[in-house]
Amino acid sequence: MECRSCFLEAGIHPSHLAVITSQRNKLLLSHSFVYSALWDGDALTEAVSLLWVWTGWFNWSELIPLRLWGRTLGLQTANSQFLLEGMPFRIFGGSMHYFRVPREYWEDRMLKMKACGLNTLTTYVPWNLHEQERGKFDFSRNLDLEAFLSLAAKNGLWVILRPGPYICSEWDLGGLPSWLLQDPEMQLRTTYKGFTEAVDAYFDHLMPIVVPLQYKKGGPIFAVQVENEYGSYAKDPNYMTYVKMALLKRGIVELLMTSDNKNGLSFGLVEGALATVNFQKLEPGLLKYLDTVQRDQPKMVMEYWTGWFDNWGGPHYVFDADEMVNTVASVLKLGASINLYMFHGGTNFGFMNGALEADEYKSDVTSYDYDAVLTEAGDYTSKFFKLRQLFSMIIGQPLPLPPMIESKASYGAILLHQYISLWDVLPSLLQPIKSEFPVNMENLHVNDSSGQSYGYVLYETVIFGGGHLHSRDHVRDRAQVFVNTMYVGELDYNAVELSLPEGQGFRQLRLLVENRGRVNYGLALNEQRKGLIGDIFLNKTPLRNFKIYSLEMKPGFMKSLRHVAGWSAVPDYFVGPAFFRGRLWIEHQPQDTFLKLQGWEKGVVFVNGQNLGRYWKIGPQETLYLPGPWLRKGSNEIVIFEERTAGRIIQSVDIPYLGRTQYVD
Numbered sequence: 001m002e003c004r005s006c007f008l009e010a011g012i013h014p015s016h017l018a019v020i021t022s023q024r025n026k027l028l029l030s031h032s033f034v035y036s037a038l039w040d041g042d043a044l045t046e047a048v049s050l051l052w053v054w055t056g057w058f059n060w061s062e063l064i065p066l067r068l069w070g071r072t073l074g075l076q077t078a079n080s081q082f083l084l085e086g087m088p089f090r091i092f093g094g095s096m097h098y099f100r101v102p103r104e105y106w107e108d109r110m111l112k113m114k115a116c117g118l119n120t121l122t123t124y125v126p127w128n129l130h131e132q133e134r135g136k137f138d139f140s141r142n143l144d145l146e147a148f149l150s151l152a153a154k155n156g157l158w159v160i161l162r163p164g165p166y167i168c169s170e171w172d173l174g175g176l177p178s179w180l181l182q183d184p185e186m187q188l189r190t191t192y193k194g195f196t197e198a199v200d201a202y203f204d205h206l207m208p209i210v211v212p213l214q215y216k217k218g219g220p221i222f223a224v225q226v227e228n229e230y231g232s233y234a235k236d237p238n239y240m241t242y243v244k245m246a247l248l249k250r251g252i253v254e255l256l257m258t259s260d261n262k263n264g265l266s267f268g269l270v271e272g273a274l275a276t277v278n279f280q281k282l283e284p285g286l287l288k289y290l291d292t293v294q295r296d297q298p299k300m301v302m303e304y305w306t307g308w309f310d311n312w313g314g315p316h317y318v319f320d321a322d323e324m325v326n327t328v329a330s331v332l333k334l335g336a337s338i339n340l341y342m343f344h345g346g347t348n349f350g351f352m353n354g355a356l357e358a359d360e361y362k363s364d365v366t367s368y369d370y371d372a373v374l375t376e377a378g379d380y381t382s383k384f385f386k387l388r389q390l391f392s393m394i395i396g397q398p399l400p401l402p403p404m405i406e407s408k409a410s411y412g413a414i415l416l417h418q419y420i421s422l423w424d425v426l427p428s429l430l431q432p433i434k435s436e437f438p439v440n441m442e443n444l445h446v447n448d449s450s451g452q453s454y455g456y457v458l459y460e461t462v463i464f465g466g467g468h469l470h471s472r473d474h475v476r477d478r479a480q481v482f483v484n485t486m487y488v489g490e491l492d493y494n495a496v497e498l499s500l501p502e503g504q505g506f507r508q509l510r511l512l513v514e515n516r517g518r519v520n521y522g523l524a525l526n527e528q529r530k531g532l533i534g535d536i537f538l539n540k541t542p543l544r545n546f547k548i549y550s551l552e553m554k555p556g557f558m559k560s561l562r563h564v565a566g567w568s569a570v571p572d573y574f575v576g577p578a579f580f581r582g583r584l585w586i587e588h589q590p591q592d593t594f595l596k597l598q599g600w601e602k603g604v605v606f607v608n609g610q611n612l613g614r615y616w617k618i619g620p621q622e623t624l625y626l627p628g629p630w631l632r633k634g635s636n637e638i639v640i641f642e643e644r645t646a647g648r649i650i651q652s653v654d655i656p657y658l659g660r661t662q663y664v665d
Helices: 004-009 014-037 041-053 103-116 145-154 178-182 193-213 239-248 262-267 286-293 321-333 382-395 422-429 555-561
Strands: 075-078 081-084 087-089 092-096 120-124 158-162 221-225 255-261 274-279 300-305 316-318 337-344 355-357 361-363 412-421 433-435 456-464 467-470 478-483 486-492 497-500 506-514 546-551 578-586 593-596 602-607 610-616 623-626 634-642 649-653 661-663
Touching (some): 103 145, 103 337, 103 382, 120 337, 145 158, 145 193, 178 193, 193 239, 239 255, 255 300, 262 274, 262 286, 274 286, 300 321, 321 337, 321 382, 412 634, 422 555, 422 578, 478 497, 486 497
Parallel strands (some): 092 337, 120 158, 158 221, 221 255, 255 274, 274 300, 316 661
Antiparallel strands (some): 412 578, 412 649, 433 546, 456 506, 456 546, 467 497, 478 486, 578 634, 593 623, 602 610
16 A cells, blocks of 8 residues: 555645545456446446445546646556556547637537546647648637647546647648648658758747646646657658657656557657557457557557548448447456547538548548547437446446537528629739749748648640640649630549640630648658649640639638629529629527538538538538538628539538448448
8 A cells, every 4th residue: 555655745635645545446446347247237237336336436536637636746657557646547538629620619529528428638739720821820719729728627628639740630731731842852750851840840839838738737638649650651760759859858748658550559659658559440469469569558549430531422431339339348348548539520621621542542521520429510429328328337426417419500591692703703813923834832922932731723824726635643633624714624633634625826724723632641741732743735745834823712812702893693504613602691599500512513612701611512421510600690601612513502401411321341
């Protein structure tokens, strides 16, 4: 038994000593019995009743951020278990990303975590949002990381922070800012000087926010992850040590962790950090494999994948709730801690979705519902209630009541009554960049020389006659091709050539190129430049002398669009690219809703200046989530940028439709 002086030296208040000692003894005595009961139906009732008699044996009410008095030891590892301030502790975590959830709903989602039985929140930090332009940092509004972490503490949640610099997360370029790719020699996620200098500058701004919110400073952060899944990349043996030291020398003092899948586990290690594992299916011996990598350490599943993400043109993936809960129970029975990825997925608002590139390029959809424990809009699923039942049995005390869900509204049909062609917008709002050669998106001289990160780029040049147009695979990712204003076809990864019609005299060739999302995982990160990344050939001759228009569609551009002359009534049939606008009138307090774009082909939706994300008729996603806090009583402006075939109305519905479902194998 620990001596009283040891606890006092650890900074634990004497009034807590008896409680801590009692809870530890009960935990050690009952540990094996309770987990075996989960697998023995006859013993389950007896186990639950005993848990109720032993009120508080797994009760961490004294071990939550705003109540814990002594803070010297923090989260530690000893004898294959976690200790929090010297007391055995199990991490029941869930992932939720502040940048994917409207700020007004942060607390609601946290309360639902607590009601499910979780004690820990994990979040990534997206460098590409916090430093969209080199040297300009934004930690305000929905990017207020300090407010998010403080709210977690207020609601009794510990935090595992995953600050990157790379985060993966099905997020554009894995969270790395696109301006890094202005350097033609850039080697991302290595100790290449151009990369480490940028990381150092970013961490110099990020860490002063994070450091005061650590456990030993009185905050909720009791563990910090070093990079993310580096074992799957592993291009530089010195890189993980660099990231670890970058954290330590800026004041990170809490437990460090790494995170990898089984295949990358041994390649992503760094001395002084606890290795954790990611998976969805619990293969035999997987957790034991951790013991071959690190001896006598607690087992932690940093990402237990509760669902999966969707790609455009594919199915909507779902993962069986019973199979998920059974796997969670198995993990816990084996004595491991767990983090549910995702507990609440949220939305890839704007142009922030990532992509995969294995055999072919596949971009992710706007929704990050993930078939997670909470839906994209924060509603409960069967997974929530099954997990709540499981965690409740283990904790052995009543959990907080689940908060009421937000009501959803169906506002009916919304008429898009005005339009203006992209060709009519260009002279009014955009000044072209002139270049002899095509310039990729990231190297355009815009945004104080930080280049263009997202959206579209229009390339114009003059041609004489028609013939054979060939991209030489230099289109990233999809180009609509026009002669003057006449649409003639598309170029992308699969379609690399196109016939242009003959015509008299000189004509304008226009290529409207969309960045559909940069790859966020794998070995191709350094090749994620967008737009035209090289020459385009007409009849084997490279095209020259371009006018290039940056169409990033930032809030300032969308605001200016309101005042452009030339908006007119929408005709019975119109082919884009064009902007369409209409009004949604709301009589009462706005509620969440979903926009259905049946009859529209492909584009982006803006509501009151907020970019809701992309839609595309190929699916699977058929509705876009519109949070109630982004609406207001009275008139709400809706603007749609449609690339091709426009409808006349969109529908506001109260039920999302994410597409045809397919179970994850």
